[in-house]
Amino acid sequence: MERRQIVIFDTTLRDGEQAPGCSLYPEEKVRIARQLENLGVDVIEPGFPASSPGDFEAVQTISRAATRAEICGFARAIFSDIDAAVRATEDAPKRRLHLFISSSQIHLDFQLRKSREEVLRIARECIAYAKQFVDKIEFSPMDASRTDEAFLWEMIETAIEAGATIINVPDTVGYALPEEYGAIFRRIRENVRGIDRVMLSAHCHNDLGLAVANSLAALRNGAEQVEVTVNGVGERTGNCSLEELVMAIDTRGEALQLATAIDPSQIYETCRLVSRTMNFPIAHNKPVVGRNAFQHESGIHQDGLLKHRSTYEIMDPERLGVPRNMIVLGKHSGRHALQHRLAQFGIHLSDPELDDVFRRFKDAADAKKTVSDDDLIRLAAEGTGEMMTSYTLVHMQVMTANDQVRVASVTVRDNRTGVEESHSCTGSGPVEAVIGSLKKAFPFPTEFVDLELHSLSVGETANGEATVTIAMGGETFRGTGVHPDIIVAVAHAYMSACNQAAQEAHSLHAVQEALAARN
Structure with missing residues (x-):
């Protein structure tokens, strides 16, 4: 009919x-x-x-x-x-x-x-x-x-x-x-x-x-x-x-x-x-387009989704233009979800290493509402003694005043070469200045797509959570950062997204080199 x-x-x-x-x-x-x-x-x-x-x-x-x-x-x-x-x-x-x-x-x-x-x-x-x-x-x-x-x-x-x-x-x-x-x-x-x-x-x-x-x-x-x-x-x-x-x-x-x-x-x-x-925020639990509409923290749900999307999702987010970020790491998350998120940064652990990181991840998740990308990478590095990402934010400084442009300077290390470079930028706000500085530190162009800011508790000592989405080569990458200083949280979230983009770029480059060698 x-x-x-x-x-x-x-x-x-x-x-x-x-x-x-x-x-x-x-x-x-x-x-x-x-x-x-x-x-x-x-x-x-x-x-x-x-x-x-x-x-x-x-x-x-x-x-x-x-x-x-x-x-x-x-x-x-x-x-x-x-x-x-x-x-x-x-x-x-x-x-x-x-x-x-x-x-x-x-x-x-x-x-x-x-x-x-x-x-x-x-x-x-x-x-x-x-x-x-x-x-x-x-x-x-x-x-x-x-x-x-x-x-x-x-x-x-x-x-x-x-x-x-x-x-x-x-x-x-x-x-x-x-x-x-x-x-x-x-x-x-x-x-x-x-x-x-x-x-x-x-x-x-x-x-x-x-x-x-x-x-x-x-x-x-x-x-x-x-x-x-x-x-x-x-x-x-x-x-x-x-x-x-x-x-x-x-x-x-x-x-x-x-x-x-x-x-x-x-x-x-x-x-x-x-x-x-x-200037009308979308509620986290808003059907179809809310932040939580296609995100899952429960270990049972995460495991099912990683095996087949339809187990716990009745709509395909990518068909709606929603970036695929279904895994949120928290105290309910399982080992499979942790392994999946680490793989997005190019981090692959042996079973004993993953067991160790998962145990310490659970301890961290009990102490926090969510585990940020920075936390996760740090846990993996502690478990293996290796540097786990392509780039690290070594230092950041922001100068701000109510009647002047904001000035930011950053130092970023390329962990593959050990070279550290410093960059600076101005902006009408501290976020613009920091992001402008960080963009100069990466050898590939990215588009800053979106920024979400949230308070994770109340009072002047509250941690701020930042979620940054960037685009590179037609794909989007999303990173999170948590810090009492919201500008630092934004910087960490941007670094996380860029490290995922770097992993994608490195993987693509490796495939291209292999194909060239074969031909």
């Missing part, structure tokens, strides 16, 4: 931006919109044109730049809002207008202070007015999930008669349970005249953590479109998460008989871009 294709309507740049602290500059919206097109969303709602000149400019620019996605102009049921949305989207190759007005009695009584008859009249007049400019009109009766059923049907019928082509049913405050929200769609299908002529859409908020579940319930009861945001950002606790909904459909497509046009390989990059641009 052919799976039903679902329309993915992305409102990250409108509803998502309404999350406190997540406002965007116009050029940032344009950058995210380009990535949303790369991702494959069907509809982009770039903002609220009537809300500010900046939002109008962003919607207009995105409308002109769009090549594949349909652009949606958002407006209250107010003529001036509609005019602004029409002007802002007039250059889009494909467009629609999205009008909304409240429908629940609590909204009518305390927010709009209007009667049901007045709201129906406003909806009818504004939809008819918008229809003069755009054929495709989406209408949302706001707070639909708390609206009297008979009045909701009447409002939807009024909207369809006036020219609406898409009816969106918002769970505006995240109040509905999945069976309730699904039933709303089923009952609309059964009772609203003209509903067979329009598309039904779901728009769910996550106040009770049910946005994705409610959206799936709507799809199973006749919805053809779902409104989502990247990382689930949005008002209060956010909206239905794009990546969670899409991967639920992708992973359980056979059971759901649904499909989307989203390119999974673009999911991770899109989520990271939105997180960085909005």
Whole structure:
């Protein structure tokens, strides 16, 4: 049976931006919109044109730049809002207008202070007015999930008669349970005249953590479109998460008989871009793209994963563009995981050496929350008496002041030759200065991809944990560092990532030499 294709309507740049602290500059919206097109969303709602000149400019620019996605102009049921949305989207190759007005009695009584008859009249007049400019009109009766059923049907019928082509049913405050929200769609299908002529859409908020579940319930009861945001950002606790909904459909497509046009390989990059641009961190336990989504500390899980990924993972992280870093070393880790991580640095121990390092690793893991790469390499070196990495950070110094550029100097030893070299660099911040200095110490170019910083405890004596991701030759390498001085932790994490890259470069060079000798 052919799976039903679902329309993915992305409102990250409108509803998502309404999350406190997540406002965007116009050029940032344009950058995210380009990535949303790369991702494959069907509809982009770039903002609220009537809300500010900046939002109008962003919607207009995105409308002109769009090549594949349909652009949606958002407006209250107010003529001036509609005019602004029409002007802002007039250059889009494909467009629609999205009008909304409240429908629940609590909204009518305390927010709009209007009667049901007045709201129906406003909806009818504004939809008819918008229809003069755009054929495709989406209408949302706001707070639909708390609206009297008979009045909701009447409002939807009024909207369809006036020219609406898409009816969106918002769970505006995240109040509905999945069976309730699904039933709303089923009952609309059964009772609203003209509903067979329009598309039904779901728009769910996550106040009770049910946005994705409610959206799936709507799809199973006749919805053809779902409104989502990247990382689930949005008002209060956010909206239905794009990546969670899409991967639920992708992973359980056979059971759901649904499909989307989203390119999974673009999911991770899109989520990271939105997180960085909005300064909105992704929770460690966030499904699909969170730091822990594909990381495993339990020895049983690690052993299973190293034997076959599907033992404990239902999605392939690399297919989503997520770097493969599934092993986290801690007190629950097993011998197999320790051996695997050491091998990433080119460290191969005999069974007795591995037993010794594993025993001391367990002692260290009991004393710490996690064992950093530096700790692990030091343990291996102590067990064998050998230098275990290609490069070692011998010395680092950073000079910083609140009114001057930062200056860093580093000394790095090439352990293969014993040669030590010192380098220095300036930067607007200490991290930039340190990384700039360290880049000069390595004979191969790397791209600094990402930095995560976390406190491992509370108080002024807390250790900081840094995770650095770099790219070299199309591959990514990730290193960790832990230290009371967070800048030192960053330096150690960068050195760890570079040592992994060096091991990869050395291995590739050895293979190339062997092939050359054979030929």
